[in-house]
Amino acid sequence: MLDRYNFPLLVKNPDNATIAFEDSVDTATRTLFPEGLPANVLAVIQQSTDNLTDPTEKVRNLIRLTISTPYYNLN
Amino acid sequence: MNRRAFLKIALIASGAAIGGYFGPQLLDVANTSVQSLSNDIQFGASSFTTDDWKIPHLLRRAGFGASPAELASFEALGVNGAASQLLNYEQIDNSNLPDQPNITMEFARKPSARETVNLVWWWIDRMVNTQRPLEEKMTLFWHNHFATAIYKVRSPYLMFKQNQLVRSKGMGNFRDLLMGITEDPAMLIWLDGALNRKIAPNENYGREVMEVFTIGVGNYTEDDVKAAARSFTGYQIDRLGNSFFNAKQHDNGVKTFLGQTGNFGPQDIVEILAAHPATAKSIARKLFAYFAYDNPSDDTVNRIANVYSTTGGNIKAVVEAVLDSDEFWSSQAYLSQVKSPVIYLTTALRSLGATVNPKAAVGTLNNMGQLPFDPPSVFG
Numbered sequence A: 001m002l003d004r005y006n007f008p009l010l011v012k013n014p015d016n017a018t019i020a021f022e023d024s025v026d027t028a029t030r031t032l033f034p035e036g037l038p039a040n041v042l043a044v045i046q047q048s049t050d051n052l053t054d055p056t057e058k059v060r061n062l063i064r065l066t067i068s069t070p071y072y073n074l075n
Numbered sequence B: 001m002n003r004r005a006f007l008k009i010a011l012i013a014s015g016a017a018i019g020g021y022f023g024p025q026l027l028d029v030a031n032t033s034v035q036s037l038s039n040d041i042q043f044g045a046s047s048f049t050t051d052d053w054k055i056p057h058l059l060r061r062a063g064f065g066a067s068p069a070e071l072a073s074f075e076a077l078g079v080n081g082a083a084s085q086l087l088n089y090e091q092i093d094n095s096n097l098p099d100q101p102n103i104t105m106e107f108a109r110k111p112s113a114r115e116t117v118n119l120v121w122w123w124i125d126r127m128v129n130t131q132r133p134l135e136e137k138m139t140l141f142w143h144n145h146f147a148t149a150i151y152k153v154r155s156p157y158l159m160f161k162q163n164q165l166v167r168s169k170g171m172g173n174f175r176d177l178l179m180g181i182t183e184d185p186a187m188l189i190w191l192d193g194a195l196n197r198k199i200a201p202n203e204n205y206g207r208e209v210m211e212v213f214t215i216g217v218g219n220y221t222e223d224d225v226k227a228a229a230r231s232f233t234g235y236q237i238d239r240l241g242n243s244f245f246n247a248k249q250h251d252n253g254v255k256t257f258l259g260q261t262g263n264f265g266p267q268d269i270v271e272i273l274a275a276h277p278a279t280a281k282s283i284a285r286k287l288f289a290y291f292a293y294d295n296p297s298d299d300t301v302n303r304i305a306n307v308y309s310t311t312g313g314n315i316k317a318v319v320e321a322v323l324d325s326d327e328f329w330s331s332q333a334y335l336s337q338v339k340s341p342v343i344y345l346t347t348a349l350r351s352l353g354a355t356v357n358p359k360a361a362v363g364t365l366n367n368m369g370q371l372p373f374d375p376p377s378v379f380g
Helices: A002-010 A025-030 A039-050 A055-067 B003-022 B024-040 B054-061 B068-087 B113-129 B133-145 B156-169 B174-183 B185-190 B204-211 B222-231 B266-274 B277-291 B298-310 B315-323 B341-352 B358-368
Strands: B235-237 B243-245 B255-257 B260-262
Touching: A025 A039, A025 A055, A039 A055, A055 B341, B054 B068, B068 B133, B068 B315, B113 B133, B113 B156, B113 B341, B113 B358, B133 B156, B133 B277, B133 B315, B156 B174, B156 B185, B174 B185, B174 B204, B174 B266, B185 B235, B204 B222, B204 B266, B222 B255, B222 B266, B255 B266, B277 B298, B277 B315, B298 B315, B341 B358
Parallel strands: none
Antiparallel strands: B235 B243, B255 B260
């Protein structure tokens, strides 16, 4: 399971991705789950990425957390 | 796995991932949040006051998700227009994609790890970057249906050829597709059709073509398996990796198959199976489950199977009937599937427009248990 959730760390060029670190968490996560995540999930992701100052790490971890949610995992 | 069971696993898994990286203080928050989701969330169309969920739902099921720009372009078409564009992809230019993988384009049963990675990545890249997502989604469906594995075929070239076959015929007539698979060199190796001679019939393909590919268990006897095997005798593979029919190795005797008697050859068996009502139901049920949800009612299966029968096995018509059904647009279908590893990866890459190291990504797919071209069994 950890291999699965480590996948986004393999992203080579996060700056080229459609998620930018300037985006709000809601806007950014809608790239992966267009309907939008519930507020309490967004809050967890927000809290988990707020303290990351490196933009690349911020984007990577936002992606990592988003694809870990049941919303992204369900099809 | 249903949604409720999945949510329990997701709670544990996502909690572990978050906790492992950010520390235990956030694990409690994440667990509480996901726990409350499993109790409170209204998974289903009824929870939406608008139709905003419909295009994302359609693009997840009939494709591999979408980037924000792609999503916007489909939303501009409306639901019916978006479905129509996905279905009628023949005129959409896809020439930006590589036609073939970086493998040796000749028949040699010596697969290298590098070539296998190149082959897998070529297909993953198509799923991520194609302008015809339903074409690749159907290719994935038929790859699972006619599951053939490189570990036995041992030829990336033949696996590529089979992939091209199901891509080109995957939305056409099922009879034509089944005939193509019957003669396909990779399949002839995988299910021993190339060893099936009149003096020693090999029953492997004759059994699987009924059990897995068409009518299903309970609709044939052991005598039917023997008759099918005799009817399929004669196929061989030449040094270039092309299949051919050697009439000298074919059993020209009279056979009785599924109640019909004649001097049957491969095409006769394919015709009988493709036209069989049980095939209509099994293909309808499987395509419905692929796009909508598992365990559809008998009424639903019969309605979709009727489309198969009345169109003479037109796969595109069946897919269109599924995508146009009330069931597809129901709360029972919405988010009712768990993403497979391939879908999990390709949807993320397509949505993000991100690039990854192909070798590492293919390795991750292997670790997750779904490596294209290497299904675990004939059941996909």
